Amino acid sequence: MSPALVSLATILAIVAFGTTIGFLAGVHRKMDLEQWTVGSRGFGAVLVFLLMAGEVYTTFAFLGASGWAYSRGGPTLYVLAYLTLAYVVSFFVLPQLWELGRRHALQTQSDFFHARYGNPYLAGFVCVVGIVSIIPYLQLQITGVGIIVSLATFDRIGRVAAMAVAVVLLVAFVFASGVRAVAWVSIVKDVLMLGAAFAIGIGIPLVHFGGVGPMFAALVHVKPGHLTMPGATANLGHAWFISTVLLTSLGFYMWPHAFASTFTARSADTLRRNAVVMPLYSLTLALMLIAGFSAVLIVPGLANGDLALLTVVRQTFPPWFLGVVGGAGALTAMVPASIFILSAATLFAKNLYRPLFAPAMTDDQVAVLARAMVILLGLISLVLAIFSSTTLVSLLLTGYAGVTQFFPGVVLGLYWQRVTMRAVFAGMIAGVATAAFLMLSHRDPVFGLSAGFLALCLNFLIVVAVSLSVPVAATDRQLPDGTADLPAGG
Amino acid sequence: MPATRTTMTVKRPSVAALLLALVPFVAMCFSVPLWDRIDPILFGLPFNLLWLIVWIVLTSLCLWVANRVEAARSRRAAPHR
Numbered sequence: 001m002s003p004a005l006v007s008l009a010t011i012l013a014i015v016a017f018g019t020t021i022g023f024l025a026g027v028h029r030k031m032d033l034e035q036w037t038v039g040s041r042g043f044g045a046v047l048v049f050l051l052m053a054g055e056v057y058t059t060f061a062f063l064g065a066s067g068w069a070y071s072r073g074g075p076t077l078y079v080l081a082y083l084t085l086a087y088v089v090s091f092f093v094l095p096q097l098w099e100l101g102r103r104h105a106l107q108t109q110s111d112f113f114h115a116r117y118g119n120p121y122l123a124g125f126v127c128v129v130g131i132v133s134i135i136p137y138l139q140l141q142i143t144g145v146g147i148i149v150s151l152a153t154f155d156r157i158g159r160v161a162a163m164a165v166a167v168v169l170l171v172a173f174v175f176a177s178g179v180r181a182v183a184w185v186s187i188v189k190d191v192l193m194l195g196a197a198f199a200i201g202i203g204i205p206l207v208h209f210g211g212v213g214p215m216f217a218a219l220v221h222v223k224p225g226h227l228t229m230p231g232a233t234a235n236l237g238h239a240w241f242i243s244t245v246l247l248t249s250l251g252f253y254m255w256p257h258a259f260a261s262t263f264t265a266r267s268a269d270t271l272r273r274n275a276v277v278m279p280l281y282s283l284t285l286a287l288m289l290i291a292g293f294s295a296v297l298i299v300p301g302l303a304n305g306d307l308a309l310l311t312v313v314r315q316t317f318p319p320w321f322l323g324v325v326g327g328a329g330a331l332t333a334m335v336p337a338s339i340f341i342l343s344a345a346t347l348f349a350k351n352l353y354r355p356l357f358a359p360a361m362t363d364d365q366v367a368v369l370a371r372a373m374v375i376l377l378g379l380i381s382l383v384l385a386i387f388s389s390t391t392l393v394s395l396l397l398t399g400y401a402g403v404t405q406f407f408p409g410v411v412l413g414l415y416w417q418r419v420t421m422r423a424v425f426a427g428m429i430a431g432v433a434t435a436a437f438l439m440l441s442h443r444d445p446v447f448g449l450s451a452g453f454l455a456l457c458l459n460f461l462i463v464v465a466v467s468l469s470v471p472v473a474a475t476d477r478q479l480p481d482g483t484a485d486l487p488a489g490g
Numbered sequence: 491m492p493a494t495r496t497t498m499t500v501k502r503p504s505v506a507a508l509l510l511a512l513v514p515f516v517a518m519c520f521s522v523p524l525w526d527r528i529d530p531i532l533f534g535l536p537f538n539l540l541w542l543i544v545w546i547v548l549t550s551l552c553l554w555v556a557n558r559v560e561a562a563r564s565r566r567a568a569p570h571r
Binding site: 074077080081084085087088091092096099100211212213214216217220224227228229238241242245246249269272273275276277279280282283286289414415 | 500501502503507508511514515518519520522523526527528531533534535536538539542543545546547549550552553554556557560561
């Protein structure tokens with residue numbers, strides 16, 4: 001068999017195995033909306049860990065981080081810092097959120113905003129921003145599968161064909177089994193990815209340089225500035241690092257899917273324990289970065305850094321191992337992508353379409369509409385992936401600039417009684433508009449700071465200022481569902 | 491959805507837990523100019539990479555302690571449960 005055939009067969013076997021497990025996970029359960037979206041709130045510590053690890057470690061970690069280590073250098077270290085600090089933030093947000101979720105039967109992020117602030121337009125706005133922000137993240141995964149399959153088959157299968165196959169598999173997979181399937185496929189995905197990360201991060205420097213130490217020594221000698229900030233970039237220095245780490249670690253659980261995964265947990269304590277363990281998982285990312293740094297010396301001059309990891313793997317290991325890495329990579333893209341699609345589709349059907357156009361819809365009808373949206377979203381991101389050429393990291397940061405604007409409304413909503421609906425709405429609109437303007441007009445970073453972070457600061461200021469401008473007596477009468485309370489003592 | 495003020499309120503974390511959470515933020519984020527360098531190279535890794543790897547483990551430890559603090563606090567708050 002030719003090398004391309006060996007690696008392709010291995011990839012297909014791995015994807016087929018993972019998908020089968022996903023289908024089996026959903027077979028004997030009745031799929032109502034609650035089961036499909038939040039697994040009936042019955043996940044223990046292990047399943048929650050798997051679900052969260054499954055949706056967090058996407059193909060961004062696999063190809064994007066190593067790609068930036070290759071093309072940008074030092075600034076990529078932001079990935080290690082933000083993934084770790086995100087769990088610190090989650091420790092103070094998710095258990096509280098879970099508590100409210102249980103009391104008010106919340107399933108989505110938009111549900112939370114509706115319950116807390118009692119305004120359907122705010123809830124609808126959150127929904128739209130969430131869906132729009134998740135699309136680049138989805139596009140990132142599909143682009144990743146395209147890269148993996150075309151490199152692993154030595155360009156026998158084109159990227160477009162590979163991406164199309166991935167989208168079809170993805171849609172079928174989400175259709176059949178909902179959130180529980182994702183948690184189970186994560187097991188296969190995580191074992192493979194951990195194995196691949198160690199083999200790649202330690203194996204590649206060992207084969208080419210005799211170890212990680214000699215590899216770094218050689219890299220420092222050849223490119224002294226590559227490993228520190230701003231690395232190979234002009235403007236990604238320490239201010240960018242701090243602002244980006246803050247933006248992304250605060251925004252991490254503001255992704256609609258990550259936010260909603262909170263509600264799958266059986267108890268608040270599950271989430272606290274999860275936050276203690278999850279940082280250790282980011283160690284995998286360090287191995288991916290080491291592989292990316294090695295690639296600087298082994299395969300210099302690639303036009304697209306996102307190709308670096310697999311190009312090096314192809315030069316270092318036999319075809320079957322390239323297939324294993326490719327298969328792990330493909331699942332690493334598909335598992336999160338399916339949960340993004342699931343969350344976005346549920347948001348659309350439950351929090352946008354039903355309240356605005358069809359208030360009489362039953363939960364079962366919402367579930368049917370959500371399934372139809374799964375197909376549409378898959379197609380949209382496929383089209384975007386075919387026609388766009390942005391790097392994987394840029395796609396991720398674009399989405400973050402959007403979803404992090406939810407943070408003030410969530411955290412102040414949980415902890416600060418005085419925060420008002422108008423303040424949160426005004427701050428969020430200002431934040432989203434600022435982020436969109438700065439990023440779409442290519443002004444990011446601004447004065448060395450992340451554009452999304454500047455937008456977040458503005459958002460926070462507006463929320464606090466507007467909330468404080470309302471006298472306490474007035475806020476006292478304002479209930480979160482938007483109705484006025486009866487006058488006290490009346 | 492009948493949401494009232496009391497049902498949307500959550501318990502605030504303790505000061506001790508918040509301080510424990512601040513430690514990793516200072517170490518991995520705000521202090522970046524102090525540790526973003528290559529030397530000294532330890533265990534073959536550039537200093538900035540090694541620093542972050544060490545702090546990934548220490549962050550987990552900080553949260554473990556914070557979790558103990560919070561658990562002890564909720565036990566004191568509800569001794570009969």
